[in-house]
Amino acid sequence: MTLPLSSRQMVALAVAGSAGLLIGALIFQSLGFAPCELCILQRWPHLAAALIGAAYLALRLPAVTLIAGALAAAATSALGVYHSGVERHIFEGPTSCTSNGVTGLNATDLLAQIQTAPLVRCDEIVWDIFGITMPNLNAVFSAGLVVWWLIAFAKARRGA
Template identity: 65%
Template structure:
């Protein structure tokens, strides 16, 4: 009897999940929610995971590649956690997309900072639903996808040996 969640199906779920997150991000962008620098940063590991999963399924690559999918998912999950903290002012964000303390700036430096301030800021919540933001969702979903990648790898090892 064939198990329902084979390693290949787990990879397909994880890769499809990352692809769905990318599609959702693009839909939000089309609806008028432009991404900040940290939002863009979170997309790249999803792209890696989706492409890796697609290649693994298309070319029947060995499950030895699954840990790389897990690493990509964990990476974007970590970026999501960091971005969540930046939005809530728990962590300092990158200088390129957050406001910075101005106590030690001269008037000229302050004006330069204001003039170069980005329109899309990483330290402001662009969208939320009941207090849950897009980076929060990315972190949760990404950790779930990492679990799927790891399950695929471990299930393949168990059934092989």
């Protein structure tokens, strides 16, 4: 089965996909769901993918450029998987946005930890629906975008 879309149309939709995920994140933020450090990190590859795709479309860059879009989508998908694991305490998150625990701390160290604590922690689920969190959604949708970018690349290489 082949998709009836041209490679350029597919790239435009990939750009729209990354832009849509970015806009969705900003909407959630405007609704009071403050992002943690890992949430913000996941946004940068989407911005890169959108810019790569826009440059490809505007400047008629070579097809190999689309691999960079796929890599950017893969990066944010991987970050989404990692963040999902941090939220569920499968992986240890960055010390800058996770709880270090209080075992063995004296009062001075405990106070210092409290004063330097992030406003939003990476290891706490801020929002979910049916147990699916925002990093889960980002990981899955971004993995789909990786496949989309690669199909667009294959079509572009064939001149379609």
